[in-house]
Amino acid sequence: MPNTPSRVELSPLTLADQDEFCSLVRASAELHSATMQLPATAEAFQDWMRRFEDGTNRGYVIRVQETGTAAGMVNINSIIRGRYQGASLGYAAFAPSAGRGYMTEGLTVALRHAFEDLRLHRLEANIQPSNKASLALVERLGFRYEGLSPAYLYINGAWRDHERWAVTAPSPWTPDPSLPEV
Template sequence: MRTRGIIVGAMPFQTPLTDDVTLRELSKDDAAAMAQAYTRNREHLAPWDPERPEEFYTEEWHKERLWVQVLENSTGRALYTVLESDGEIVGRLNLTDIVHGAFESGHIGYWLDARFIGRGLMTRAIEALAAHARDELGLHRLQAVTLPHNEASQAVLARAGFEKIGFAPTYLKIAGKWQDHVMFQLILHG
């Protein structure tokens, strides 16, 4: 039950995507697994992520910061999730900047472990999160952005029902430079 954006008595969000991968709400105990996932995918994510300080790849860095994301989950301002396989984090899917009232909207961002690409996992994860955002959080709209040359991410969004709505010049600082992004949205209540 949602009351003024705060989730009251809610069970943590969790849904199986396949026999071996589950999408679940982030836990404060995920620091070690998160550091391992980012370290394992450092090269794979570098072209799509902001530049990261060296300490980002340590358990201590994540321990100091995960509690903020867990708190945001509990207040309804965000829903930070992970894709997990055999106790290992193999991706992230985050719903952030949740705004209620007349807007009822949020932004999604995601990445997937290089070993799990091509299985349709992120499409299924986004579809599950969108259904939860609509049915449980009462959101009307989700937004996502990608780099113009990130065709794989754009294909994931298209398969999940997102439509291209615009272009944002120098939108985010990715891989050390301000880069343009293509904007997408998914209307959850048609």
């Protein structure tokens, strides 16, 4: 995990983000078209926000500290405790801020938050083989390739193969109390 000073911070996604978020999703339609389906209307946003209610999924906006601009989003999804202590990442840049290193920095902050505050042990990113920008991003962050999962996610009307990439917590790591002792 890179440990350089960050230009960005994570803010938990709230209902107050609705208009800004939806308008940035609409502005990013081309960038997201093959890989991400994010809410672009008030109704879809409010429906989507329900997934964060029970703590299994957490959503954040990646904001540029100096300006407050929303540069992208990251979700820590499907958090499973017990002997797994893992989750899956979903992320996207917003087109007006893409390609400037903000996602690399935002995901670096998200990894630190996941390992240190949420005390997760493993984070996965599942990426379509054609998504070179996303593959480059997780490689920069120190994820390792674990294998190909055929027909893994239903995207744009079809079950798509995904590469499974993962990173585990750096040591020393403080476990969550829900981890069994033996």
